[in-house]
Amino acid sequence: MHKKVVFPSFWTLLILAFFSSLAQGQNLPNQAQEQWVDSVFNSLDQNQRIGQLLMVATYSNKTETHARQIESLINKYGLGGLIFFQGTPAKQASLTNRYQAQSKTPLLIGIDGEWGLGMRLDGVLDFPYQMTMGAMEAEDEQLIYKMGREIARQCRLMGIHVDFAPVVDINSDPANPVIGRRSFGEDKENVARKSISYIAGLQDGGVIASAKHFPGHGDTGTDSHVGLPVIKHDTTRLISTELYPFRKTLESGVMSVMVGHINVPALDPEPGRPASLSPKIVNGWLKERMGFKGLVFTDALNMQGVAKNHKSGEIEVKAIKAGNDVLLFPQNVGKAIEAIKKAVRDGEISQETVDKKVRKILYAKYWAGLDQNERIDVKSLKTELGRPVSGILTKRIYESAITVVRNKGDYLPLRMPDTTTIASLSLNAGKQKTAFQTSAERYATVKHFNLSRDDFSNGRYKATENKLSGYETVLVEVHGMTRRRGSHYGLDTRQLDMLERLRKKGKKVVVVLYGSPYALKYVTGFDHIICAYEDNGFMRQASAEVVFGSLPGKGTIPVSACEEFPVGTGVKTPALGRLGYATPEEVGMDSKVLKKIDKLAIKAVRTKATPGCQVLVAKDGKVVFEKGYGTYTYGDRRPVTRESVYDVASVTKVAATLQAAMLLEGHGLININDKASKHLPEMVGTNKEDVTIVNMLTHQAGLYPYKPFWARTIQDSVKNVYYRSKPSDKYSIKVATGMYGLNSLPDSVWRWTLDCEMRKPQRKSNGFKYNYKYSDQSFYILRRIVEKKTNQPLDQFMDQNFYRPLSLNRTGFLAWDKFDKKAIVPSERDNYFRNGVLQGYVNDPVAALNGGVDGHAGLFSNAYGMAVMLQMCLQDGYYGGYRFYPKNTVAKFTSSPFMRSNGNRRGIGWDKPVVKGDGPTSSRASKNAFGHLGFTGTTIWADPDHNLVYVFLSNRVYPSNTNKKLIKQNIRTHIQDVVYESIYEMDQKFPAKNGHSAR
Structure with a gap:
């Protein structure tokens, strides 16, 4: 479908009329x-x-x-x-x-x-x-x-x-x-x-x-x-x-x-x-x-x-x-x-x-x-010429032009990158990581290799070729191309020969050419080819986003490269709903305003409200702000980066257990109006027999807010019964470094939960026995339901059904076993229970009794992982080309079903903004926003009205959970205020300044 004809402006026609009249010797009007x-x-x-x-x-x-x-x-x-x-x-x-x-x-x-x-x-x-x-x-x-x-x-x-x-x-x-x-x-x-x-x-x-x-x-x-x-x-x-x-x-x-x-x-x-x-x-x-x-x-x-x-x-x-x-x-x-x-x-x-x-x-x-x-005005030139609109247009044009020339078997975009081993090979771009490689590792676990022409001259490439043979998919960037036909447009035949050998070994070789489309005639033997036309940061990033599906491949080559690739050749590939990356101005946000986040985050570190933190902002499916601040701990030289992994504490509820429940409910395996005892027979005969799932998830089921079950296990009379310093067949629950719990410890916690007293009913019932009161016990129970229905531990179920399909290689439970210790930010120096620094072990002591996996705590992640989860929810359960639960599931769970009838703002599992007064969000958040806060100093929020994602992760509880400065300074909310402040309607007309527009 062609775009409509662009007609010349009135003044353009008028000047042509001038010229025509002049040529005919006529007077002008x-x-x-x-x-x-x-x-x-x-x-x-x-x-x-x-x-x-x-x-x-x-x-x-x-x-x-x-x-x-x-x-x-x-x-x-x-x-x-x-x-x-x-x-x-x-x-x-x-x-x-x-x-x-x-x-x-x-x-x-x-x-x-x-x-x-x-x-x-x-x-x-x-x-x-x-x-x-x-x-x-x-x-x-x-x-x-x-x-x-x-x-x-x-x-x-x-x-x-x-x-x-x-x-x-x-x-x-x-x-x-x-x-x-x-x-x-x-x-x-x-x-x-x-x-x-x-x-x-x-x-x-x-x-x-x-x-x-x-x-x-x-x-x-x-x-x-x-x-x-x-x-x-x-x-x-x-x-x-x-x-x-x-x-x-x-x-x-x-x-x-x-x-x-x-x-x-x-x-x-x-x-x-x-x-x-x-x-x-x-x-x-x-x-x-x-x-x-x-x-x-x-x-x-x-x-x-x-x-x-x-x-x-x-x-x-x-x-x-x-x-x-x-x-x-x-x-x-x-x-x-x-x-x-x-x-x-x-x-x-x-x-x-x-x-x-x-x-x-x-x-x-x-x-x-x-x-x-x-x-x-010479003084204003630098600022005016550097307006963001130039970069925005340039980036959009490059994104629109990228051409998937061949795509055998519809292999691109990579829909399930967790199911293949991936290597990236950069040819002729130096030894530093390229923008393509940086972008690729956001979407999957990718091992990077870089080779120069000299490496082929002296034979050093052979070791790399042997290593590449161990990967199923090889993403190849070809840099250093030229415009000269006589030199094969800069393509090195030795390099192409190596790629051909990999292809013949059965490897999926994806070739990205940063140069002339005429060069395609020399790579016709490959099954997966992308033409990126120019070699710059815009094209490198966009090419990776096309490979992984955060951008569609829409272009067609504008010339005939050879008989196999005539003019107009191009395979349309879809966008899979994955987060991309953009400048704030591309999505209608002001980068200068967003810089205020720096001041607030640095203040939090400087005042020791937290040793460090991560902040991520995404809008319209594009990450526009992603930074780390401070260090892992006070006095620690390790800076917080986007790769750093935090204990997200109570955010586990919505980023793990609730996701599983939404999947089960969406497929009819549970109903939120069910009594929990329908799925957990051991609840029958207890004071929780009639508790419904929906009342649990909206925290109006009457469950007791919190009971320190862990304290029972460290009393002098029983401590030696529950724990050992070394593992054995009987003591295999890893609670912390050098601390192993009795195998029956999780069963004890579950029995204590079932035996726990209920809250007192509210005086004015309005048809409801209990009012809103936040309780972790809702998610102790929900985790048991999920594991019963899936016949699988929660951490394994989430890995297999969410985190791996979403390619979240820095999100999961049991961080001490799953991630490199160097990437894990310590949460607390525990001097009351586990007596040591908690690094990779869940901060929440009740979750620790369950071996680090529980419905209310235990999840670790970086900000990007949490942003992906939120974006998937904003997209109604769709992400990466895969639908995780049926449509309208998210809308159901993020509604506030009891706001009018019981004055309860909570969504079904999700937190919601307060209508009046102080609450967990910026006052500018829409009523449809949903999210959660975590004890360790974390918060995640999505706002459908603005297609906005906000993530803040920190370890404010280090060294002690008595540190309330982050809460008192309201850092998380103030940063969210800045995010909303930065949103504006970008000028789409691109008016000229300091000069006439066409008369």
Whole structure:
């Protein structure tokens, strides 16, 4: 489905009407415009009028001598414009101010910025190449329009009025040395549509676009910078193909066209004459047959395609006679002007022709706002050019362009990465971990390997190849690619041979090429191929997200790589609902506001509210903030990172036991209105016989809030009965380091739970025997129900059914056995029960009696693991391509069924915001938010109304659980306040600043 046609703006049509009227000798209707053009035109002498036809090259990275030479040309010849090349934004802006101040007539400033200002200026973000954008599906082409608007905004900030973009050439020759990645591809419809979108964005942003290189520079193996290319097609082919996108862009309202230095015998039979000097092509084809009335620029006149066989002065005269309006990059301004003057005197060029061109240029200057004094604010440039919108657009374009070229057996995306062993291999990118590898390890356990070309020269690769043979899936990134066809685009045959050997051994080899789609012809033997077009951090991260399904693969290659991969090849792969990564601004959040989190977290560490913490924020399925603060313990040098694992305490209830219950209820194995005794016969005859699951989970079942059962086990009279310092057949419950409990200890805890007294009933019942009172015992019981129904211990059930399918390699019970001790943050120095530092052992002492696995405590995780669990809930039980429980299950459990009838805010297992007064969340949280707090200083919250996830993990109980500073300072809630404060409606219109939008 194609996007709707982008129509030119009113002012774009108006300027074309100006040009058309001028060409026909008619008067223009707007008095102010007419007066300004007449006034400026009448103030110019003949030299200055001819000077208006010249746009001279200048640089901001050259010496003062160069700047003075440009000033001299401005003053002496009354130049019409300047085209800037290499330099820096601040220096160019300063020079522009300087040159404009020197010029009697405002200068038309141009830049050759096909992929934005970064193409010419240091320190400015590059936008994607057109070949990359050629891979985007039509539905995403609005991003090209927005990119054009953003480039226009940046140009206007810099005092630039013309951007010589886009390249409208159809690149149909893989050997083309000069167009290639600068083209949208070889499909004429694709090239035309995307060119129109780019043009509309530039011109709606107040910058003149230029379709180039007329009549089409794509089907040639010669670079016009060094020679004269020849396009040998006949007229029928040229009209149907090469000229097609130019005709479409002319119809759409492009304001200027650049004519290329290419020889096209079918359009002009004179041998060796470039199109830029051809009256038959410029006047005949472009202006008369195709009806173009806008500005016509030559390509740079210093290029050898035109300069090799023509002298300075001669070139400019021929270019004027051919029909060009603006002579770009003349080599010798003085000779050019003198030659044109002589041609006018000799009648070779009429004065009327010169005058019409000058007026045409002046109308363009008026449209560009040059009737007003325009001075660039140099001081604000760095900030304004660095606005987040540029990065957002760039990232979105790259994500939309990534192309899954082949995907045998629909292996990609990796739906269950826990069921395969995965290695990543980075070729030619150095020894540091790449953005692809960093991203990949967020989704699965991945072993990384990096090899260089030198490693293949000296044989060091062999050891790595042997190691890779031990993995089932090998994700290969190919870096260091080139644009040169003769070098196989930088592909190393030795490296490809190694990959082929791995493939033949039965390995799933996924090849990601960061370079030209033409290189695909050399990897046709592989079953899983991704073309990523460009090698940068955006593409590396996005490629990994496509592999693992947090992004869809949507692109199609815009050129024919070979017979097996013709133009349009691309396999659509789905997004699997996995968390991705983005900047805050991408999802409508303010990164500057989010930085306030740093201050709050650092304050918590500095005031010893906690030794350290993790904070994660995700919105719209994208992690936008993920940081660690402080250290594991006071005086410990180990910094908290995203990999650090915390005891999440009571968050276990909702991230483990409740998830299991939701699955069971969703599949009809339990009903929340059941009595717990229906599933646990041992409850029959106890004071808990009539307790229902829903009342337990909303904490209004009358269960006693807390009983320190552990204290019974350490009384002097029985301590030696319950514990030993070494394990044995009778004592195998691992309570802590050097502390093993009696095998029957969990049964004792369960008996004590059943025998525990109930709370007193409430006075005013309102039909309810008990009011709300939080109790861990609800989840002691629920765990027993889960294990009874699944016939499996809770920790094993959660691993098999949730944590492993979710690829949460840092989430689980029994951390002391599951994770590297170096990753586990100590929770407490227990001096009352276990007498030691608790690192990897559950903090909760009752859970410890059950060996570290219980329904209310025992889970360990990093912030990312908790964020995934919450995101899965926000997605109604769907994540990673897998549905964990039926639809609407989450909505049921996160409702507050007794809010009105019993004044109980709680969800079914989940905590909910307080309607009035202080509560567990920010006051800005919506009523539909759900989450939980943990004793050790943890909190997790999801807000469906904002599609928001917030996770805070800490060990505030270290060294002692008497430390209440984190609670008193309300750090967790204040950070959540900042999260909500950062949410805003991002400006989707990308308005230009410091300059005119199109009039």
